[in-house]
Amino acid sequence: MIQYESISHHNTTLGEREDYFKKINKDDKGASVFLQTCNRIELYYGNGDIPEDVARHLFRVVCGLESAIVGERAVQGQVKEAYLTARKEQKLPAGMHKLFECALQIGKRVRTETQISHGAVSHSLATIEIIEQQNIDFRNAQITIIGVNKLTEDIIKFLKNKGAQHILLANRTLQKAADIAQQYDIKACSLCNKQEFLKFTDILICATSAPDVVVLKEEMPTDRDIVAFDLAFPRDIDPRIGQMSNVTLYNLHNVERKVQSNISVREDEVKKAEQLIEEEIDELQEIMERRKQHxxxxxxxxxxxxxxxxxxxxxxxxxxxxxxxxxxxxxxxxxxxxxxxxxxxxxxxxxxxxxxxxxxxxxxxxxxxxxxxxxxxxxxxxxxxxxxxATDKTDSLVSRDHTPLLSLPAGSTVGTSSPLRKAELQKLRPDLKIVGIRGCIEERVAQVRSGKIDSAIVATCALKRLGMEDEITEILPFETHPMQGxxxxxxxxxxxxxxxxxxxxxxx
Missing domain, CATH: 3.40.190.10 (Periplasmic binding protein-like II)
Incomplete structure (x- = not known):
């Protein structure tokens, strides 16, 4: 019978979870899946039947119903990573495969058929969501962020993901801004230059720990439209700026109201998610029973x-x-x-x-x-x-003397049986001679080792399945077939x- 152990923010303190993590011995349970997130530690182990309460718990976890923030998306990826890691490291029993594969499917289904993951539930994402509602072109907007902390760093990450090209990070201590700016390929400057950089700002985001106002009304330009966000307490932006006809000002209260609205939508969707989970449990039990009877x-x-x-x-x-x-x-x-x-x-x-x-x-x-x-x-x-x-979707180079692709002499022969690999190779090394090769993986590698060709490109997963990882010279940065592996x-x-x-x- 498959069982689980779980401690989380629901029933333990952070310190108790840390103690449990140090003491847990996964080897005692045999083949198992170990799941760790910031708020929970779980171990699934055993073989045979899948009790409904075990399936229900994992399905609720993967759907985000047991998360501190209902419907959060990260847990789906964390469960998948835990399962794939366990699958690579050990031979899992059939029931464990079925349990986790059904869990990942219900996670996708619930997020597709309900609004359990609807909207932003953090200040950083809520800010991005509000900006999107203004129909502002992220790519061309001049964005100024004042303050260096986790909130502003998260906002920078989200802006970059949205394609923002012109981000300036300002701070009283220039070096702090410069360190973050270097990580994300943006510009940095001292807060002393604010009157200069405000002249070119389309979006202003302030989140400092300063005790007093950082941006005064008199410092704001009047000749361009600006969307401003004051995410600090006490406030960074002079409240009078909200009265300016060319400025749309959002404060912490506005952003929190957006977050609460999204949370309410998610909470309303919980019952729908639970109904889908029960359907999935019934289907899982039916599948397992059918297998027994076959x-x-x-x-x-x-x-x-x-x-x-x-x-x-x-x-x-x-x-x-x-x-x-x-x-x-x-x-x-x-x-x-x-x-x-x-x-x-x-x-x-x-x-x-x-x-x-x-x-x-x-x-x-x-x-x-x-x-x-x-x-x-x-x-x-x-x-x-x-x-x-796929356990691995990449391509590998197998070459004589383990010479990397970029170091192969011009005119070297590279064997492949894939038009896609040929195209990728021609983009990277048009000076190499590409030849078609056939045969099983062992035969292709043998052509390299015998000197018939200088190198070959083969699927990494095939080499791994055959226990031939030592033949890999390097993993290639190639686009691969969607079904590879x-x-x-x-x-x-x-x-x-x-x-x-x-x-x-x-x-x-």
Whole structure:
């Protein structure tokens, strides 16, 4: 049975959570998922059945219903990271996979179908939200921020994410402003120059700890429209500035009212979220029960390469309660290695044709593929019933003497079977000779080691699955295929029992 331990801001102090963190021994529980956020520490462990209360708790956590700020988004990423980390480090039982994959799906669903994460609930984000409502062009606006602290640094981050190009950070101590400005590639100046920089300001944001007003009415220009935010207490901006016809002034009270309004919207959405969670729990229990009752052997077909066989075992381990029979075959691409994959002559189904035929002929129930090998459209009568998250989406360079890409001599040969990799390589090193290579991963690496080619670009996840990480010279900064590193399961349409058995066994 899967169980969990949890301490959080609901039932402990910060000090108690710190003590628990020091004492916890994850190894005592066997295969487990360890979740840590700023407000909680949780450990999920065990195997077999998934009690409803365990699923309900994790689903509430991932949806932000147990967070200090209801509906906050960060926890979705934190749960996903905890699960992926555990999955890389150990062999998790099938029930644990199912529990966390359903949790991540309900997290996405709740944020899509409700307004639980609606609006800004921090002063920094609320400020950005108000600016957006003014229809101001972030890219061209001259933005001046006065004060150096966490609030203003957060605002700078959000402004940069919105595309702001002209940000000036002012402070009484110039060095403090300069240190932050260097991190975010913005300008810094001393507060002594405020009358000069205010002349060019479109958006003014003040948040200092000064005991007195920092910006006086007499210092504000009258010949340009300005949106001003006073986020300080006591106030930084002379209240009389709010009476100026060219200035729109928002104070701390206005911003807090925006935050409270958004929080109210979120709280109203809690019941909707809880209803969706209960639906997901029912569906999870139905899936787990169906798996228990399934007695028929599932015939799996896959290519006969070592990488493909490893991928098959990876999927089978997720379903220890199901009997599998594995059928291995060679695809059209495996037997026609002279066909280039770089010039468009290869058929769409070069690596799936024989597997598709086996499914359509009833020789196999499911086929397991590298998702990147799937054609853009499935053949009539077939469908994708599961698609898994990639463990690594990057490309790696394998080269003789482990020479990095930028250090390869001009004219060096680089092998690849991907038009996308070819295009990326030509952008970075147009002086290299690109050649098409075929064969399994081991054969491609062997071509490098034998001196037939100087280097090759291959998927990092393939090397990792094969235990060939030592062959990696470097991870490349390339755009990669959207399906790279992902595994897919295809099956005949109309087999609802089989489809439901694999339902939600993925992270789309």
């Amino acid at each position: 007695s028929k052997t599932v015939k799996v077909i896959a290519r006969d390469s070592r990488l493909s066989q490893i991928q098959v075992e990876e999927i089978k381990k997720r379903f220890p309660e199901i009997q599998f029979e594995t059928i291995l075959c060679k695809s059209y691409g495996d037997t026609h290695k002279k066909i280039s994959l770089l010039n468009g002559e290869a058929p769409d189904d070069i690596f799936t044709r024989e597997l598709d035929d086996a499914l359509l002929n009833g020789e196999a129930d499911i086929a397991i593929h590298s998702a990147k090998d799937l054609p853009q459209q499935q053949p009539d009568g077939l469908e994708v019933i599961a698609l898994y998250e 992902r595994l897919a399961i295809t099956a005949r349409k109309g087999n609802d029992a089989l489809k439901k058995m694999f339902a939600k066994d993925n992270i789309l």
